[in-house]
Amino acid sequence: MSVETGTDPTTDPTAVNAETATATSASNDGATPSSVTMTKALNQALRDSLADDDTVLVFGEDVGRLGGVFRVTEGLRAEFGSNRVWDSPLAESGIIGTAIGMAMNGMRPVVEMQFDAYAYPAFEQIVSHVAKMRNRTKGRVSLPITIRIPYAGDIGGVEHHSDSSEVYWTSTPGLTVVTPSNPADAYSLLRESIASDDPVVFMEPKSRYWMKETLSLPVTTAPMNRAQVIREGTDVTLLAYGPTVRTALETAEAGAEHGLSIEVIDLRTLSPFDDETVSASVRKTSRAAIIHEAAQFGGYGAEVAARLTERNFTFLSAPILRVTGFDVPYPSPKLEEFYLPTVERVLDALESWDWEL
Amino acid sequence: MTIDVPTTGRSLPQLQPISFIGADGRLTDTPTEGLRIPSDATLTGLYRQMVLVRRFEAQVTHLTRQGRLATYPSAAGQEAAEVGATTALAPNDWLFPTYRDSAALLTRGVPVAEILAAFRGDWHCGFDPHEYHTSPAATPLATQTLHATGFAMAAKLKGEDAATLTFLGDGASSEGDTHEAFNFASVWQTPTVFVLQNNQYAISTPLREQTNATMLADRAAGYGMPGLRVDGNDVAAVFAAVSAALERGRNGDGPTLIECLTYRMESHTNSDDPTKYRDTEEVEHWKQFDPIDRLEKYLRQTGALDDARVAEVAEAAEALAASVRDAMNAEAEIDPRELFAHVYASPRTALTEQRQVLEAELAAAGHA
Ligand SMILES: Cc1ncc(C[n+]2csc(CCOP(=O)(O)OP(=O)(O)O)c2C)c(N)n1
Numbered sequence: 085m086s087v088e089t090g091t092d093p094t095t096d097p098t099a100v101n102a103e104t105a106t107a108t109s110a111s112n113d114g115a116t117p118s119s120v121t122m123t124k125a126l127n128q129a130l131r132d133s134l135a136d137d138d139t140v141l142v143f144g145e146d147v148g149r150l151g152g153v154f155r156v157t158e159g160l161r162a163e164f165g166s167n168r169v170w171d172s173p174l175a176e177s178g179i180i181g182t183a184i185g186m187a188m189n190g191m192r193p194v195v196e197m198q199f200d201a202y203a204y205p206a207f208e209q210i211v212s213h214v215a216k217m218r219n220r221t222k223g224r225v226s227l228p229i230t231i232r233i234p235y236a237g238d239i240g241g242v243e244h245h246s247d248s249s250e251v252y253w254t255s256t257p258g259l260t261v262v263t264p265s266n267p268a269d270a271y272s273l274l275r276e277s278i279a280s281d282d283p284v285v286f287m288e289p290k291s292r293y294w295m296k297e298t299l300s301l302p303v304t305t306a307p308m309n310r311a312q313v314i315r316e317g318t319d320v321t322l323l324a325y326g327p328t329v330r331t332a333l334e335t336a337e338a339g340a341e342h343g344l345s346i347e348v349i350d351l352r353t354l355s356p357f358d359d360e361t362v363s364a365s366v367r368k369t370s371r372a373a374i375i376h377e378a379a380q381f382g383g384y385g386a387e388v389a390a391r392l393t394e395r396n397f398t399f400l401s402a403p404i405l406r407v408t409g410f411d412v413p414y415p416s417p418k419l420e421e422f423y424l425p426t427v428e429r430v431l432d433a434l435e436s437w438d439w440e441l
Numbered sequence: 442m443t444i445d446v447p448t449t450g451r452s453l454p455q456l457q458p459i460s461f462i463g464a465d466g467r468l469t470d471t472p473t474e475g476l477r478i479p480s481d482a483t484l485t486g487l488y489r490q491m492v493l494v495r496r497f498e499a500q501v502t503h504l505t506r507q508g509r510l511a512t513y514p515s516a517a518g519q520e521a522a523e524v525g526a527t528t529a530l531a532p533n534d535w536l537f538p539t540y541r542d543s544a545a546l547l548t549r550g551v552p553v554a555e556i557l558a559a560f561r562g563d564w565h566c567g568f569d570p571h572e573y574h575t576s577p578a579a580t581p582l583a584t585q586t587l588h589a590t591g592f593a594m595a596a597k598l599k600g601e602d603a604a605t606l607t608f609l610g611d612g613a614s615s616e617g618d619t620h621e622a623f624n625f626a627s628v629w630q631t632p633t634v635f636v637l638q639n640n641q642y643a644i645s646t647p648l649r650e651q652t653n654a655t656m657l658a659d660r661a662a663g664y665g666m667p668g669l670r671v672d673g674n675d676v677a678a679v680f681a682a683v684s685a686a687l688e689r690g691r692n693g694d695g696p697t698l699i700e701c702l703t704y705r706m707e708s709h710t711n712s713d714d715p716t717k718y719r720d721t722e723e724v725e726h727w728k729q730f731d732p733i734d735r736l737e738k739y740l741r742q743t744g745a746l747d748d749a750r751v752a753e754v755a756e757a758a759e760a761l762a763a764s765v766r767d768a769m770n771a772e773a774e775i776d777p778r779e780l781f782a783h784v785y786a787s788p789r790t791a792l793t794e795q796r797q798v799l800e801a802e803l804a805a806a807g808h809a
Pocket of ligand 1: 541580581582609610611612613614640642643644705709
């Protein structure tokens with residue numbers, strides 16, 4: 085299996101590293117490997133889920149004829165018919181609210197929110213009902229709904245098209261929050277999310293949609309509630325997920341040139357958090373930083389830093405750092421390069437530690 | 442340029458609410474849109490259930506004042522809408538109620554202790570939705586209208602012979618989800634009946650500050666579905682209209698909106714003071730349209746009810762009230778460990794750890 089990032093794989097350090105990352109855990113049925121984008125992997129996961137289980141339904145804005153604005157659902161309506169895959173009216177609360185009723189009546193809806201910020205009209209249905217129905221009914225009603233949300237920036241999108249909304253979902257008990265960073269995981273994690281009896285918010289990093297990987301589908305990677313060490317190192321642990329996994333790997337490459345041995349963990353699932361894998365790494369390296377695109381204050385990194393400190397304080401040589409977006413609304417396309425956490429910013433952060441401690 | 446204008450399928454509800462039995466207990470001369478008055482046998486059953494419901498509401502309100510329940514939104518005065526609509530459901534149909542619809546749950550056969558679990562504070566939903574084909578009562582306004590639509594959509598896709606009915610209030614009709622549900626249901630032609638209980642107030646906000654529309658049933662036309670305005674205190678009219686709408690849905694003809702004109706006789710919940718937003722004259726005025734009185738008058742005229750039968754029903758109501766008291770006076774068994782039991786289908790390490798914290802605290806406090 086090899087990974088390309090679309091334009092020029094030779095200059096992209098992610099390519100080499102992501103290869104070792106997925107090769108260890110991936111398995112497949114021996115079909116001929118081919119170049120697969122994340123979009124294609126997601127599309128195949130939906131196709132295979134629809135084929136395997138009659139109760140799986142795919143609906144949302146423009147997911148039928150057009151195949152979704154990112155073409156993740158392309159061809160599915162033609163293949164499975166408009167009773168399984170269809171264009172819903174334009175209303176996010178309506179999409180989630182009706183998915184709830186369908187799930188109560190034995191279906192497994194997989195719905196798409198067109199962009200991260202356009203899930204906000206459905207916030208109430210997700211937080212007040214999707215997340216709580218099992219608990220409210222003492223386990224008598226489960227809602228096996230998968231909510232696909234393309235998220236995060238770095239695609240030159242205008243306002244409301246680049247938000248990182250993960251923390252709204254991760255701080256809601258009852259939800260599982262998953263985010264793949266590569267095509268193989270995208271396939272495997274989406275299959276697992278759809279099969280799950282718990283509702284899953286499945287966050288797709290938009291900037292990675294076009295990332296290519298040579299693999300054969302179907303593929304089964306690590307289970308969805310496990311984080312993965314995707315590059316070994318001894319000096320510091322970098323934690324990343326979705327779009328920033330690439331940044332972390334690039335940082336590790338750059339760090340290696342300065343003699344710094346950086347371990348990289350792809351969290352893959354944000355909730356539940358895999359304390360075990362991450363703590364083991366942090367105990368080994370004694371230093372950790374988390375990278376995310378979302379704003380810092382009260383962000384996901386705050387939770388990670390707190391729980392790692394609670395569990396590993398005596399093993400730590402330095403405070404856990406957060407390298408994140410600024411505490412400002414996601415900026416316009418021409419400003420996003422100043423906002424997004426870059427390799428340089430991560431390296432600067434690592435340098436800020438007192439390495440003599 | 443000529444534009445093809447479709448002219449079919451558009452009609453507005455009649456202004457005069459559909460009603461069979463007037464406040465005086467006599468048949469009205471209101472047009473009833475082709476609906477037929479239910480049989481005396483059906484009406485006698487509806488009478489009995491309304492009496493039970495009223496006694497239930499009174500008893501629960503009383504127990505709430507005594508502090509046995511944390512809060513209670515009573516539907517006293519709205520018995521005809523609650524009972525008439527719910528009775529029209531077939532066992533396989535699903536009901537999607539709100540916080541105000543305990544009377545509907547009672548009519549659906551949910552045991553009183555299970556209905557009241559939420560208000561007593563035992564658990565959010567005390568009954569098994571699958572057993573009673575009834576969704577947990579929704580508290581975030583109008584959200585349940587979408588659940589009813591989605592459930593009906595799944596029924597339609599599966600070819601099930603089931604319809605859904607959901608209650609919403611006049612206040613809830615201003616929420617965005619109501620619009621989304623009306624639209625989804627009509628576009629998808631789901632077998633869904635929206636029963637809008639226009640009880641004139643949303644907590645303290647009167648209807649005229651809730652909407653500038655002539656009537657809420659008019660909205661249906663904008664979604665391409667039929668809308669009916671019904672005298673919500675006439676159980677015969679509610680039952681007939683909802684039965685017809687359910688039938689329509691089951692025949693594949695899509696959703697219906699039914700606005701029931703009614704009045705909430707009690708406060709919104711035990712915690713508000715209705716004298717701040719309405720006067721006694723208004724309440725007295727609505728008393729004339731009492732749903733139980735008028736049906737009793739009517740059924741006495743037809744001979745379907747007599748003193749003996751009325752007394753028998755009153756006795757059953759007292760027995761129900763006693764069972765409510767017993768249920769609420771008995772201390773519910775609560776296991777704090779259950780806090781962690783139903784959050785996820787699959788086990789979660791963090792929850793297991795937090796459960797251990799609680800268990801240690803319980804053990805230290807000498808709990809079993
Ligand atoms: C989304 C939402 N906003 C506010 C509330 C608080 N609230 C509870 S009941 C109510 C009034 C609802 O009025 P109406 O829909 O007319 O129903 P009624 O209580 O009269 O039966 C309000 C504002 C709520 N439950 N949900």
